[in-house]
Amino acid sequence: MRVLAISSQKGGSGKTTLAGHIAVQAQKMGAGPVALVDTDPQGSLADWWNERQDETPVFVSTYVSRLAADIERMRDAGIKLLVVDTPPAITDTIADVVHVSDLIIIPTRPSPHDLRAAGATVELVENLGKPLIFVINAATPRARMTSDAACALSQHGTVAPVIIHHRADFAASMIDGRTVMEVSKAARAASEITKLWEYIDARLISGRRKTIMPSSTASVIEKPSFNVGVH
Ligand SMILES: Nc1ncnc2c1ncn2[C@@H]1O[C@H](COP(=O)(O)OP(=O)(O)OP(=O)(O)O)[C@@H](O)[C@H]1O
Numbered sequence: 001m002r003v004l005a006i007s008s009q010k011g012g013s014g015k016t017t018l019a020g021h022i023a024v025q026a027q028k029m030g031a032g033p034v035a036l037v038d039t040d041p042q043g044s045l046a047d048w049w050n051e052r053q054d055e056t057p058v059f060v061s062t063y064v065s066r067l068a069a070d071i072e073r074m075r076d077a078g079i080k081l082l083v084v085d086t087p088p089a090i091t092d093t094i095a096d097v098v099h100v101s102d103l104i105i106i107p108t109r110p111s112p113h114d115l116r117a118a119g120a121t122v123e124l125v126e127n128l129g130k131p132l133i134f135v136i137n138a139a140t141p142r143a144r145m146t147s148d149a150a151c152a153l154s155q156h157g158t159v160a161p162v163i164i165h166h167r168a169d170f171a172a173s174m175i176d177g178r179t180v181m182e183v184s185k186a187a188r189a190a191s192e193i194t195k196l197w198e199y200i201d202a203r204l205i206s207g208r209r210k211t212i213m214p215s216s217t218a219s220v221i222e223k224p225s226f227n228v229g230v231h
């Protein structure tokens with residue numbers, strides 16, 4: 001089982017939107033069973049899931065203090081991917097979630113405020129030695145700020161080569177517990193999520209390969225390209 005945390009101390013960066021969308025897309029692409037955990041007291045992801053008709057991905061109610069033990073239970077129950085939404089803060093809660101995660105997604109809007117706020121999350125993740133991926137979210141099509149943001153973020157870590165644009169479909173689809181893929185497969189928003197999941201899936205697989213490599217041979221394996229090109 002792989003654990004994906006969606007984290008950023010900046011409020012409104014898109015954590016809950018991406019957590020729901022990534023989990024549904026992963027389940028749809030056969031990476032499941034997928035489980036969701038909401039560690040944010042605001043409970044937005046839980047509220048969204050409660051509106052949802054489809055029973056997958058499954059939702060697991062837990063507390064951060066029990067998360068590590070519950071992860072073992074989920075593993076035993078056959079869950080293959082866990083997506084954890086987190087609150088907009090830098091707290092012990094976030095550190096505890098990052099600690100049990102295999103990969104951290106940091107959604108970042110291409111704005112100066114978001115870019116300034118990203119540093120604290122990166123520091124926390126790096127201090128715990130976990131791999132991270134920035135996902136630029138809610139970008140305005142063709143805006144210069146998007147490439148500037150990608151450039152700035154790439155100095156601090158991997159930037160997903162898939163940009164999620166600002167599209168009303170994201171908010172509208174979540175009103176009744178769905179995602180853009182379930183409202184209109186043909187929508188451009190759905191295609192962005194499809195490509196984002198393909199990218200994240202590949203990163204999770206390369207991470208897994210790295211961990212099963214015997215230490216004597218690990219040194220000869222070329223370092224995975226963490227600083228991918230930004231398109
Ligand atoms: N790509 C997007 N296009 C349009 N609207 C978006 C996009 N991403 C997020 N939003 C909207 O922005 C708002 C904040 O998104 P979301 O709740 O996912 O952020 P968050 O990081 O979880 O917030 P918080 O820090 O409060 O938990 C929501 O109204 C959501 O619908």
Ligand SMILES: [Mg+2]
Pocket residue numbers: 015016017040044045085086
């Ligand atoms: Mg949220």
